[in-house]
Amino acid sequence: MTTPARDLWGDRFNENEQTLLAPFVTDLDQSVFGLRNLPEVVKGALFSRYSRSDKSLRRILLDEFINAPESGFAAIVGSARETGTEQLVATQQAEAFYERVLIGYGDDSVAELGGAHLACEGISNIAAKALEDSRIGISPLEKSTRYVVFNRKRDGRYHYLREPALMTSCHADRYEATLDHLFDTYSSLLEPTMAFVRERTPRDEQTSERAYNSATRAKACDVLRGLLPMATLTNVGLFGNGRAFEYLLTKLYASPFDELRDLAGSMQHALDVLIPSFVKRAKNERGQAYQQYLRDARERVAGLADKYVPQPNSSQAPAQSAVQLVEYDPHAEAKVVAVILYPYLDLPLTAAREIVDQLAAEERLTLLRAYVGDRQNRFHRPGRAFEEAYYTFDILADLGAYRDMQRHRMLTQERQDYTVRHGFITPSELIEAGLSGRYNAALEQAAEAFDIVVTDLPEPAQYVVPMAFRVRWRIMLNLRELYHLCELRSAPQGHPTYRAIAQSMYTQVRDVHPTLAEGMRFVDMYEYALERIDAERRLDAKLTQKTV
Numbered sequence: 001m002t003t004p005a006r007d008l009w010g011d012r013f014n015e016n017e018q019t020l021l022a023p024f025v026t027d028l029d030q031s032v033f034g035l036r037n038l039p040e041v042v043k044g045a046l047f048s049r050y051s052r053s054d055k056s057l058r059r060i061l062l063d064e065f066i067n068a069p070e071s072g073f074a075a076i077v078g079s080a081r082e083t084g085t086e087q088l089v090a091t092q093q094a095e096a097f098y099e100r101v102l103i104g105y106g107d108d109s110v111a112e113l114g115g116a117h118l119a120c121e122g123i124s125n126i127a128a129k130a131l132e133d134s135r136i137g138i139s140p141l142e143k144s145t146r147y148v149v150f151n152r153k154r155d156g157r158y159h160y161l162r163e164p165a166l167m168t169s170c171h172a173d174r175y176e177a178t179l180d181h182l183f184d185t186y187s188s189l190l191e192p193t194m195a196f197v198r199e200r201t202p203r204d205e206q207t208s209e210r211a212y213n214s215a216t217r218a219k220a221c222d223v224l225r226g227l228l229p230m231a232t233l234t235n236v237g238l239f240g241n242g243r244a245f246e247y248l249l250t251k252l253y254a255s256p257f258d259e260l261r262d263l264a265g266s267m268q269h270a271l272d273v274l275i276p277s278f279v280k281r282a283k284n285e286r287g288q289a290y291q292q293y294l295r296d297a298r299e300r301v302a303g304l305a306d307k308y309v310p311q312p313n314s315s316q317a318p319a320q321s322a323v324q325l326v327e328y329d330p331h332a333e334a335k336v337v338a339v340i341l342y343p344y345l346d347l348p349l350t351a352a353r354e355i356v357d358q359l360a361a362e363e364r365l366t367l368l369r370a371y372v373g374d375r376q377n378r379f380h381r382p383g384r385a386f387e388e389a390y391y392t393f394d395i396l397a398d399l400g401a402y403r404d405m406q407r408h409r410m411l412t413q414e415r416q417d418y419t420v421r422h423g424f425i426t427p428s429e430l431i432e433a434g435l436s437g438r439y440n441a442a443l444e445q446a447a448e449a450f451d452i453v454v455t456d457l458p459e460p461a462q463y464v465v466p467m468a469f470r471v472r473w474r475i476m477l478n479l480r481e482l483y484h485l486c487e488l489r490s491a492p493q494g495h496p497t498y499r500a501i502a503q504s505m506y507t508q509v510r511d512v513h514p515t516l517a518e519g520m521r522f523v524d525m526y527e528y529a530l531e532r533i534d535a536e537r538r539l540d541a542k543l544t545q546k547t548v
């Protein structure tokens with residue numbers, strides 16, 4: 001006879017109970033264990049009961065779910081192995097039960113206890129950016145413009161969004177002709193650009209053909225991505241918790257873009273199968289009121305801001321790319337040093353500040369250096385004291401670079417509309433290769449089309465804008481995130497335009513706060529002809545190790 005499993009709280013599970021529990025927990029008697037094979041709604045409800053119960057989690061699972069007919073456990077778990085629709089039906093049948101548990105035993109954060117993986121395929125780059133604008137609780141991954149060539153056709157047509165409002169307007173032909181021309185130009189420049197890159201940086205003996213081909217192809221894709229319009233269709237995979245999805249759906253439903261509102265509906269449909277109880281408020285009465293609130297605020301401010309919008313001046317030269325440190329705290333060093341000391345003092349923060357105000361510069365530096373320590377690589381991050389110093393940047397740079405920088409989440413970022421007003425960038429490689437004529441001509445045609453469409457259809461016109469055009473956005477971030485962003489985004493394998501932004505952010509902060517920036521040792525200030533080559537060589541080394 002087997003001994004009953006006994007958990008930390010002295011709870012014993014008899015043989016029958018062990019059999020019932022075993023498929024759903026990683027261990028029957030250890031005090032640290034995982035949940036498995038359970039639908040998200042059950043995990044969420046289980047955890048929310050956990051906070052209001054004296055019982056162990058395994059006991060709650062057994063008594064209040066597995067053995068409670070009203071939970072619909074057997075139907076929900078059984079159907080999870082079959083189809084999503086059956087699971088939805090089973091979950092809906094037990095909805096009263098889950099409503100009671102989720103609402104009765106938790107606050108809003110209960111919806112963080114269940115998550116879902118979602119694939120959003122064939123969405124425009126405007127939609128991809130809207131999804132990736134999420135910060136807490138959403139982890140996106142997007143098809144890369146560097147490793148994937150974007151000139152495939154389906155039924156003889158390039159993959160870009162035929163936006164319904166545009167396609168039913170008088171601008172439809174112009175829209176298709178302009179975007180086809182951009183994709184044709186991208187396709188026709190791919191081989192010559194690759195040939196130029198290979199001629200300029202020939203393969204050396206230490207580099208394998210695989211690594212070389214991969215790095216040179218990536219370089220050509222990087223150079224040409226500026227031709228891709230925001231209508232370009234891509235795929236984004238998201239993992240997120242219910243609460244983050246609910247907020248994301250609410251924002252999408254409130255968007256002025258038809259595509260985003262439709263996307264919200266499709267996402268809701270999929271999430272209703274996976275985590276219905278967590279996302280239902282995005283579209284119920286409360287959700288609709290929230291959407292209206294967001295729409296109203298946007299429209300109110302846009303109406304008021306209208307009179308401040310400068311009139312476009314055609315004689316004006318296009319702006320240059322720029323990274324401007326707009327604001328920083330002159331007292332940042334003292335504030336950071338005070339919070340470095342804070343955990344070790346039995347004093348209020350104001351008293352810690354007073355102490356630091358009296359310290360000599362050398363003494364402050366000693367404390368800063370002790371705190372930063374001997375960083376061996378960029379993963380050795382200084383602690384939270386560095387969250388005390390904030391910086392605001394205003395950036396005007398190509399949309400391609402914006403798309404990359406926008407992916408950072410531990411900061412505040414906001415952009416202006418996608419437009420052609422600030423001109424575009426032409427990569428130096430195309431100029432050197434004598435290929436810039438066709439590239440520039442396609443972009444100029446896109447600018448003309450945008451200017452015509454935007455007067456009638458301000459949102460749909462933004463799909464025309466290719467990634468070479470500049471966009472303006474602001475970034476407000478703390479010193480800790482600045483370390484991460486500048487060191488990651490200046491790494492040799494990065495795209496040159498965002499590397500330049502990261503390098504400029506670093507030098508501007510170093511100029512105003514040399515002691516705070518001193519620890520940022522892994523910002524790479526060099527330029528590279530073939531950014532991916534070292535990363536590809538490292539990949540070769542890993543592949544060789546695996547096959548040995």
Ligand SMILES: Cc1cc2nc3c(=O)[nH]c(=O)nc-3n(C[C@H](O)[C@H](O)[C@H](O)COP(=O)(O)OP(=O)(O)OC[C@H]3O[C@@H](n4cnc5c(N)ncnc54)[C@H](O)[C@@H]3O)c2cc1C
Pocket residue numbers: 136137138139140141142143144407408409410481484488489493494
């Ligand atoms: C060379 C390179 C190639 C890339 N290629 C691709 C690509 O092909 N496709 C693609 O989609 N993206 C790509 N990215 C973008 C990348 O996936 C990230 O989106 C980007 O680096 C920003 O995220 P982050 O975690 O580095 O930094 P931030 O979002 O700024 O976060 C800062 C830190 O906070 C922590 N953090 C933030 N959010 C979370 C979270 N949800 N969970 C746990 N910890 C968190 C992490 O420690 C993180 O490093 C690439 C980036 C680089 C540098």
